[in-house]
Amino acid sequence: MGMMKSTWGVVQFRRSLCILLMFGWIGLAPKVVHGQQLDVQRDLAFDRGILAYNQGEYASALDYFTTSSSPIAPFFVVKTHVAGQRCTPAMQMLRAYRPPTRQLSESDLRLISHEQYVLRSLCQVQARELPLATLTLMHALREPLSSTLRTDIENRLQSLVPFLLEHEWTVLQSTDLSQDEFSRLQQYRQRTRSLPLGFTYRIGVYLPFSDPDESIQQIVRSMARGLTLAVEQANESKPLLHLEFIDSQVVRPELLAPTLDSLRVDLLVGPLFTEEAQASFSTLASRQIPAIIPFSSALPLQEAGSPFFQWEPPLTVHASYMASYAFETLGLDTVSILSDRTSDGYVASQIFRNEFSSLGGIILDTYFEDFAANGFELDAFTERLDPQWWMDQSQAPDSVKELLGPYKMELPQAIYAPLDGVYESTLIPLLSNSLDALNS
Secondary structure, three states, rough: OOOOOOOHHHHHHHHHEEEEEEEOOOOOOOOOHHHHOOOOOOHHHHHHHHHHHOOOOOHHHHHHHOOOOOOOOHHHHHHHHHHHHOOHHHHHHHHHOOOOOOHHHHHHHHHHHHHHHHHHHHHHHHOOHHHHHHHHHHHHHOOOOOHHHHHHHHHHHHHHHHOOOOOHHHHHHOOOHHHHHHHHHHHOOOOOOOOOOOOOOEEEEEEEEOOHHHHHHHHHHHHHHHHHHHHHHHOOOOOOOOEEEEOOOOHHHHHHHHHHHHHOOEEEEEEOOOHHHOHHHHHHHHHHOOOEEOOOOOOOHHHHHHHEEEOOOHHHHHHHHHHHHHHHHHHEEEEEEEEEEEHHHHHHHHHHHHHHHOOOOOEEEEEOOOOOOOOOOOOHHHHHHHHHHHHHHHHHHHHHHHHHHHHHOOOEEEEEEOOOOHHHHHHHHHHHHHHHHHHH
């Protein structure tokens, strides 16, 4: 299946990484410090908190750490908030936290100091403050660190720095980084991009959740369930993806902008159909938020700078492939075409006709009509599927028609009908009923 392409450079690449994640690519997640690594007094609540933390049960872990009497428990409360993507309280606690120096060994204090830098940078990354996160990690390298901890910081920098934009580099140049430190960052800049450590992608699911149409609801429920399962699977090791469900029946495309801004969405799945996608085009493009549209195939959405990707190929690509598939794979050699002349399907019909004919196929009949104007009337098309209709239109004498009776034109083997939106939901059932009546 094809995907529409656009060229936004680094910004789009950074935001679009979550598309790759949905297909199973999971980057390296930040490591955590286990309680067993710390030479401190522990109690049962603390040990249970560590177990819950490592299993991703952050609410339970928070309860255990809060009730623990271990001197290191307050720090794990902070860590748990960060792991659960609650960075606002975590940052407040980090600013106020002072480790109990009399109860901790020198190695424990160094480990906590390292973790404080890491947790602060993770929250800054989640807040999309990438220059600030870079500066935090560079400051961490100024501290006395073991080779293991230093390598951990450098790995995080190498993951983060390639995603900095030009204006963000300008910001870093005005900070307290030395020339040597800045040169080191420049070296990281050339590295191959991978998933930034600690980055959590927010995926907006923009679908008509409250649409009363049961057929639409079946689609929406299936998509929501599939996305939820995919995200749960991706998040089994560490939380990387977060879904935000937005009801397109409530938040119309023209009112979408403030919702995207408040939720800080990186990627949008939806809208469901062409009209809504066209209405949200400028909102998404101006914010450089890529959107995966499940069923839309409108030609205007393919123009340069488009924020849209498609799970299905656009109609123009679909038409060419369908012609080849019909002739070469299905073995069809006679086809009729039905299309609305005011829709994108009309262009697809021309492409299908040319491709099918070039392969040696025969187009028995083409019917292009403005269906909205004629009340979605199909009789003029379906009656031409009856071989007797062609005989009735002939100007030949009845005696000749009688002789030609055994050689009546056959029905087409298939009908190519590139319909979408209201044309699909209205015309396909009508066409199906007409064909059933004709066959009977």
